[in-house]
Amino acid sequence: MAMEKATNLVKALPSSRLCDSLDSARAAAGAAESGKCWYVMQLGKTSMSEVHAALQEGSGQLGVLLVASQSPVSQLEVLRAMEYGGVYVASAELEKPGECLKEAASFSIGPSLVLLTEAAAIKGDENWTAFRYDPRREDQGLAAFVTDSSRVRSEIQGFLSRESLLTLIAKKSLPSASAGDAEAGGLSEGLAAASKTVTILYSSDTGHAEECAKAVARQCRNGGYAGSAVRCGTMDSFDVGALPAEPLVVFCVATAGKGEFCGNGRNFFQKLSDRSDLALNDLKYCIFGLGDSHYWGKGTEESKFNFAKPARDLDNLLEKMGAQRMMPTGFGDDQDVDQYHTGFAEWKGQLFSRLGVDKADAAGGGDDGPVKTDEQIKVETKQLRGSMKESLDDITTGQVPFQDTKLIKSHGSYQQDDRDLREERQKMGVENAFSFMIRVRLPGGYCTPEQWIAMDDICQNFANGTLKITTRQTWQVHGVLKRDVKNTMRAMNKACMDTVAACGDVCRNVLCTSRPDVCSKELHAEILHYTYDIHDHCLPRSGAYHEIFLMQGDEMAEKIQVMGSTPVEEEPLYGLTYLPRKFKVAVAIPPSNDVDLFAHCAGFIAIIQDGKLLGFNVAVGGGLGFTHNNQKTHPRLADVIGFCKPGDAKYVCECILTVARDFGDRTGRKHARVKYTVEDYGPKWFKEQVVERLGFPLEEAKPYAFEHRGDLHGWVKVNDGTWSCGLLIPIGRVKESSRVCIRKIAELLKGEGGFRMTCNQSLVLENITDAKKSQVQQLLDQYKVMHSKETTVSGMRRNMVACVALPTCPLAFAEAERYLPTLVERLEAVADKVGIAQDDIVIRMTGCPNSCGRPSMAEIGFIGKAPGTYNMYLGADFVGKRLNTLYAESVSEDEIIKILTPMFAKYAGGRAKNESFGDFLVRQGIVKAMKDGRDWWTTPEV
Numbered sequence: 051m052a053m054e055k056a057t058n059l060v061k062a063l064p065s066s067r068l069c070d071s072l073d074s075a076r077a078a079a080g081a082a083e084s085g086k087c088w089y090v091m092q093l094g095k096t097s098m099s100e101v102h103a104a105l106q107e108g109s110g111q112l113g114v115l116l117v118a119s120q121s122p123v124s125q126l127e128v129l130r131a132m133e134y135g136g137v138y139v140a141s142a143e144l145e146k147p148g149e150c151l152k153e154a155a156s157f158s159i160g161p162s163l164v165l166l167t168e169a170a171a172i173k174g175d176e177n178w179t180a181f182r183y184d185p186r187r188e189d190q191g192l193a194a195f196v197t198d199s200s201r202v203r204s205e206i207q208g209f210l211s212r213e214s215l216l217t218l219i220a221k222k223s224l225p226s227a228s229a230g231d232a233e234a235g236g237l238s239e240g241l242a243a244a245s246k247t248v249t250i251l252y253s254s255d256t257g258h259a260e261e262c263a264k265a266v267a268r269q270c271r272n273g274g275y276a277g278s279a280v281r282c283g284t285m286d287s288f289d290v291g292a293l294p295a296e297p298l299v300v301f302c303v304a305t306a307g308k309g310e311f312c313g314n315g316r317n318f319f320q321k322l323s324d325r326s327d328l329a330l331n332d333l334k335y336c337i338f339g340l341g342d343s344h345y346w347g348k349g350t351e352e353s354k355f356n357f358a359k360p361a362r363d364l365d366n367l368l369e370k371m372g373a374q375r376m377m378p379t380g381f382g383d384d385q386d387v388d389q390y391h392t393g394f395a396e397w398k399g400q401l402f403s404r405l406g407v408d409k410a411d412a413a414g415g416g417d418d419g420p421v422k423t424d425e426q427i428k429v430e431t432k433q434l435r436g437s438m439k440e441s442l443d444d445i446t447t448g449q450v451p452f453q454d455t456k457l458i459k460s461h462g463s464y465q466q467d468d469r470d471l472r473e474e475r476q477k478m479g480v481e482n483a484f485s486f487m488i489r490v491r492l493p494g495g496y497c498t499p500e501q502w503i504a505m506d507d508i509c510q511n512f513a514n515g516t517l518k519i520t521t522r523q524t525w526q527v528h529g530v531l532k533r534d535v536k537n538t539m540r541a542m543n544k545a546c547m548d549t550v551a552a553c554g555d556v557c558r559n560v561l562c563t564s565r566p567d568v569c570s571k572e573l574h575a576e577i578l579h580y581t582y583d584i585h586d587h588c589l590p591r592s593g594a595y596h597e598i599f600l601m602q603g604d605e606m607a608e609k610i611q612v613m614g615s616t617p618v619e620e621e622p623l624y625g626l627t628y629l630p631r632k633f634k635v636a637v638a639i640p641p642s643n644d645v646d647l648f649a650h651c652a653g654f655i656a657i658i659q660d661g662k663l664l665g666f667n668v669a670v671g672g673g674l675g676f677t678h679n680n681q682k683t684h685p686r687l688a689d690v691i692g693f694c695k696p697g698d699a700k701y702v703c704e705c706i707l708t709v710a711r712d713f714g715d716r717t718g719r720k721h722a723r724v725k726y727t728v729e730d731y732g733p734k735w736f737k738e739q740v741v742e743r744l745g746f747p748l749e750e751a752k753p754y755a756f757e758h759r760g761d762l763h764g765w766v767k768v769n770d771g772t773w774s775c776g777l778l779i780p781i782g783r784v785k786e787s788s789r790v791c792i793r794k795i796a797e798l799l800k801g802e803g804g805f806r807m808t809c810n811q812s813l814v815l816e817n818i819t820d821a822k823k824s825q826v827q828q829l830l831d832q833y834k835v836m837h838s839k840e841t842t843v844s845g846m847r848r849n850m851v852a853c854v855a856l857p858t859c860p861l862a863f864a865e866a867e868r869y870l871p872t873l874v875e876r877l878e879a880v881a882d883k884v885g886i887a888q889d890d891i892v893i894r895m896t897g898c899p900n901s902c903g904r905p906s907m908a909e910i911g912f913i914g915k916a917p918g919t920y921n922m923y924l925g926a927d928f929v930g931k932r933l934n935t936l937y938a939e940s941v942s943e944d945e946i947i948k949i950l951t952p953m954f955a956k957y958a959g960g961r962a963k964n965e966s967f968g969d970f971l972v973r974q975g976i977v978k979a980m981k982d983g984r985d986w987w988t989t990p991e992v
Contacts, residue, residue, distance in 0.1 A: 798829070894908035
């Protein structure tokens with residue numbers, strides 16, 4: 051009955067043609083020169099998608115009449131038609147269409163869309179809004195949007211408040227000051243809201259909440275919001291006093307510490323809590339909270355209480371202050387299969403639907419990354435070129451776009467910012483103190499005195515005045531400003547060094563035992579030669595590094611060749627996708643395991659017999675990184691799968707690499723390391739794949755024995771008559787007096803000496819003649835550089851390792867480098883009392899479970915969970931063939947001292963001869979031995 055009545059109304063319109071389908075109406079409208087071609091249809095979700103597609107074509111002769119016969123009736127889809135600009139839109143009762151059909155028929159500059167609703171369907175709906183939107187009225191100085199209703203229906207009000215209308219519509223539709231009360235009342239309020247920005251605020255330490263916030267911003271922009279109408283920033287950067295003027299604020303809130311706000315949201319919450327005068331009745335908000343429901347122990351009250359606590363606290367406060375919750379608060383739990391992504395996917399789906407942007411494609415988005423996955427970025431950026439060159443030349447900001455932060459890793463650098471300064475800079479309204487860490491490619495850790503001097507100059511001229519010796523047996527410089535990145539790379543290049551493959555999803559810096567006392571100097575040089583072979587063979591060949599960082603001036607327009615890295619258009623080993631994750635390789639010379647060989651993706655153990663190198667035992671599948679409470683991630687020690695000849699090592703490494711390339715998990719980076727491929731398929735299968743690609747079998751592994759993994763401290767005479775001296779560089783930070791001393795030694799040894807960095811973050815001076823030995827010793831004494839058992843203070847200090855962590859690492863939950871020496875000093879006092887101060891005990895600390903400092907292989911290991919709070923692991927062996935075991939969760943400094951004090955006493959009085967601390971703890975049953983990495987989550991009893 052309703053459809054028939056609506057059809058008759060159309061037939062009565064002058065110069066109108068009635069069509070039997072929407073497609074035929076579109077075709078007729080495209081061919082007609084005048085008059086409307088109408089199609090009458092029932093209102094429905096399926097039909098509206100077809101209508102919107104037709105309206106976007108913009109034909110001035112198309113007319114669509116929608117008929118609604120059943121309640122409830124939504125006017126939202128009709129309202130959205132106004133987003134297309136030149137469209138006539140109206141909504142009226144079927145029984146009282148008024149002038150809307152006549153106006154729609156005469157509208158020739160674009161399509162017309164009219165919704166006619168039966169009176170019975172809207173009976174009792176006091177807020178039903180009959181309106182007309184006619185862009186022609188603007189030419190007469192009138193409002194395009196007109197309504198006869200005394201109130202604007204809440205559905206329309208909410209739509210306008212969420213800015214699903216373009217800002218342009220709001221400007222066109224606001225009534226003038228002389229408009230009637232009805233028009234200037236609820237309607238003015240609703241449309242004024244549309245002219246305000248949608249604001250997305252986040253509080254984030256590790257970047258996850260920031261990524262969520264930027265994903266929302268990107269979807270809104272691509273879903274019809276004006277770019278300038280979407281603001282996205284940290285909570286602390288927003289003026290709390292401006293909240294009452296906001297129509298809608300979306301919050302993405304991460305959790306830090308024990309249910310605390312992250313550093314860039316703490317002030318916002320405090321200020322909001324203090325502003326009881328703010329009236330937020332007109333503010334609509336929604337919140338997504340991130341947390342870990344097991345972070346403080348599975349099923350504990352503490353975990354329950356602290357889970358996403360900042361988000362819940364903010365929700366309660368906003369509700370208390372009168373703000374309107376637009377939709378239920380969403381939660382992302384790191385315990386979910388895909389961590390916070392699971393909850394975010396559900397929550398954002400509801401949010402996008404309510405905002406009317408659920409059909410938008412968010413593949414673009416300016417600087418609101420991450421726009422694409424790491425795999426997409428690698429494929430689509432022309433062999434790691436991307437927009438890096440242009441980004442580094444952009445002087446308007448100290449950072450590079452998100453996509454380029456991914457790319458620059460492959461060129462040996464990470465974008466960072468000083469987290470100690472975030473709060474202050476946000477108060478000042480300036481961007482974070484961005485800088486870049488740059489890591490040098492230095493296989494085997496060896497450099498000349500001239501190269502050391504060059505790096506000393508670089509850290510002074512371009513960085514923070516210090517050098518960091520890393521567990522990857524090379525240097526890092528920190529604090530390089532964006533404007534100095536290219537100059538830093540060029541200075542390194544002039545000293546015959548580069549940063550190619552120092553980071554990224556490639557074969558990284560290949561390690562080699564640094565101790566000069568493990569074999570003859572000639573044999574050590576031979577093994578180092580094969581280390582270089584492995585490294586160079588697996589080096590990426592893209593010319594992107596040279597084009598981005600080294601080329602300058604017209605004369606450098608053509609591609610160049612540096613250090614044997616020939617620029618080619620496609621990688622012979624890596625292809626377009628490179629590896630799923632980083633690939634780490636080490637070469638060990640027994641009896642020393644100073645490289646922690648079993649922590650690597652691929653390892654080569656030198657087999658020496660009668661002073662000759664027979665070849666290498668081959669190990670695969672090691673790696674230590676994991677995620678707190680994510681039981682799908684865990685450390686793993688490598689398996690020895692065979693033996694190869696010296697000259698075949700580089701080909702074996704290539705085959706291990708390509709198996710990882712082809713079978714590694716590219717769907718989730720947390721499960722992409724080689725260790726998981728070996729774990730999932732098994733060592734036997736992995737060996738078969740390597741042998742198949744190699745073309746000949748690996749021999750059975752040869753006998754070997756590791757006896758220690760510490761560094762040389764003090765002087766040792768090598769078989770060629772020269773001297774080597776091992777220095778202790780606490781936590782690898784070369785600064786102040788030690789930096790001055792080593793610089794002077796480098797100048798003294800020019801042309802004859804050598805420097806070898808260690809995987810325990812220290813340094814060995816090499817090739818020192820008898821004539822120079824006393825001069826070197828004099829400098830060491832003068833500047834009080836630790837280099838002997840007497841000057842290195844204690845066994846723990848000689849064996850302590852820590853990552854950088856705060857303030858520059860974006861992943862750190864807690865301190866490491868800046869704190870471990872303080873903790874060790876307290877532990878030294880305890881050890882001294884029981885007589886074990888000089889006993890070597892491996893102690894390591896990292897600020898997060900990515901484990902750059904290899905804490906999972908320490909006799910005493912600490913992994914940060916929150917500021918001042920660590921998980922404590924005990925019981926690894928002294929030579930690096932056993933992982934440690936979780937002993938205590940979330941401990942503070944005083945608790946650590948309390949735990950270790952009685953253990954040190956027991957060890958001092960009850961150890962067997964030559965028994966290490968880790969072995970003692972296992973033998974005494976203080977901790978269970980961690981027999982396999984897959985038991986990481988089940989072996990502890992805490």
